[in-house]
Amino acid sequence: MKIVLLDRVTIPSHIAIPQPHFPHEWVEYERTSPEQTVERMQGAQIAITNKVMFNREVMQKLPDLKLIALLATGMNNIDLIAAKELGITVKNVTGYSVVTVPEHVIGFIFNFKRSLTGWYNDQLSGKWSDSKQFCYFDYPITDVRGSTLGIIGKGCIGSEVGRLASALGMNVLYAEHRHATACREGYTPFEEVLKHSDIVTLHCPLTENTQNLINKETLSLFKRGALLINTGRGPLVNELDLLEALQSGQLGGAALDVLVKEPPPKDHPLIIAAQTMPNLIITPHVAWASDSAITTMVNKVRSNIEEFYQTGK
Secondary structure, three states: OEEEEOOHHHOOOOOOOOOOOOOOEEEEOOOOOOOOHHHHOOOOOEEEEOOOOEOHHHHHOOOOOOEEEEOOOOOOOEOHHHHHHOOOEEEOOOOOOOOHHHHHHHHHHHHHHHOHHHHHHHHHOOOOOOOOOOOOOOOOOOOOOOOEEEEEOOOHHHHHHHHHHHHOOOEEEEEOOOOOOOOOOOOEOHHHHHHHOOEEEEOOOOOOOOOOOEOHHHHOOOOOOEEEEEOOOHHHEOHHHHHHHHHHOOEEEEEEOOOOOOOOOOOOHHHHHHOOOOOEEEOOOOOOOOHHHHHHHHHHHHHHHHHHHHHOO
16 A cells, blocks of 8 residues: 655654554655645555645545545544545544643643743843842732633543643533533533633534634623633634733633634734733644654554554444
């Protein structure tokens, strides 16, 4: 079999990507543009990719393609309906980020509650040295213990965030689906979670029902000054509504590891705002990317490929 890795650059260079044990031809590219995909996949049975797009038009031009092995959980870059109709198997990887994403979320929480970004930025300008006393109080410092964390999404990542938060003494609320007619045991109605949480963190999948879940209307339900964390998918949040809520003080802070467009343009309103707002933290979609998580992921990708080779599924 010919196997083509289309975007090696999406995996850190110091982490080896293990190849399957069966006989094969292995070809890899650092990155692949949409115009290069069909040419590079000619004669290949297996594609490995993180973010390269496979729409119906592309897959129809690849009669030898049998498997798309994703270096990711999300499958938004694959036309799954077309793949099924064309007899192309798509395998993603789940569970590899169950440690790293929750730890990133907890890091965001401590950053907010202790105002670490504000203090750090001050030291770049020598502000402490100019102080008239041993300390100063320009930023709020509040306790993590006793605060209420609202979690939207109770999968493996959301549940682990809740476990860590409970261990820190936080009160944890899991949100029921918005517009649900009944509330399941262990959940709290969606609107109630927004109203009572000091921090809301997003861990739900991106679907038609969750796109723009956090918008002007839902942000108005937040406790004034509450915090929002998004390490899920960028389109879960209406970005302009979020910025307006930050500027008005309705939202006390936001920490984002994902945006609607990635990488964002330099003139993206949130990117510009983050340069002067210490209560807006943006990391470049790296919550998933601890070394141990990525090593687990690439090993699972090899397992997915070998399973397909052995079973055709």
